[in-house]
Amino acid sequence: MNQRFILYSLFFCLSTYGFSQNKNDDSLSKLLQKKRDFNKESKHGYCIQLYNGNEKSAISIMQEFNEKYPEISTKRIYKVPEWKVQTTSFKSKIDADKILNQIKLDYPGARVL
Secondary structure, three states: OHHHHHHHHHHHHHHHHHHHHHHHHHHHHHHHHHHHHHHHHHOOOEOEEEEEEOHHHHHHHHHHHHHHOOOOOEEEEEEOOEEEEEEOOEOOHHHHHHHHHHHOOOOOOOEEO
16 A cells, blocks of 8 residues: 555656646747747847947048948947947848958948947
């Protein structure tokens, strides 16, 4: 009787443990899928930041860049307390790095974001 009780108890504990593991795996996979969906919607690619600082310098750097590199479009962004000059997005980091290598000579502080 005592051995049977121990076996049933052991079987019950193991089956409960296995069920709880499957439940955690399901919730983990749901969480990972939500994160993947979020990344697809929020991440639009990589851009190159040319400058961050005051507005007057940002305007002049943007104009100068547009004259030197007319094929690459730029945007000016204000995030307190600085202005940023960035290129529009590239689909992959490799594409952004290729352009960065060309730009680095004229804008040594440029970086890929």
